[in-house]
Amino acid sequence: MPLVEITLVEGRPPHLLRGLIHELHIAVVRALAAPAEAVRVVVREVPPSLWAAGDVTIAEREAARAAGSAADLEEVS
Structure with a gap:
């Protein structure tokens, strides 16, 4: 089987x-x-909060990416 x-x-x-x-x-x-x-x-x-690579969870990586995107938008305006 x-x-x-x-x-x-x-x-x-x-x-x-x-x-x-x-x-x-x-x-x-x-x-x-x-x-x-x-x-x-x-x-x-x-859940993304329980899956990590290099001691960084996917949830943390996504949050950092989103924060980076928000910071990029603030620099443009």
Whole structure:
């Protein structure tokens, strides 16, 4: 029984996640000649505040980027 696990930052619409599940399922069935009913797919979504790279969370990175954009706008005006 093949099991595919994927972890993503949350925020994608349900229809995109459903499409991902479908495409992963098809890929495993084709690549492994696995019976369709035996393939399992698990999608885990993690909040941006709990996903970090280099000790900086995605939420912090997005906030810094937004602050930088706001600062850029203030300089222009």
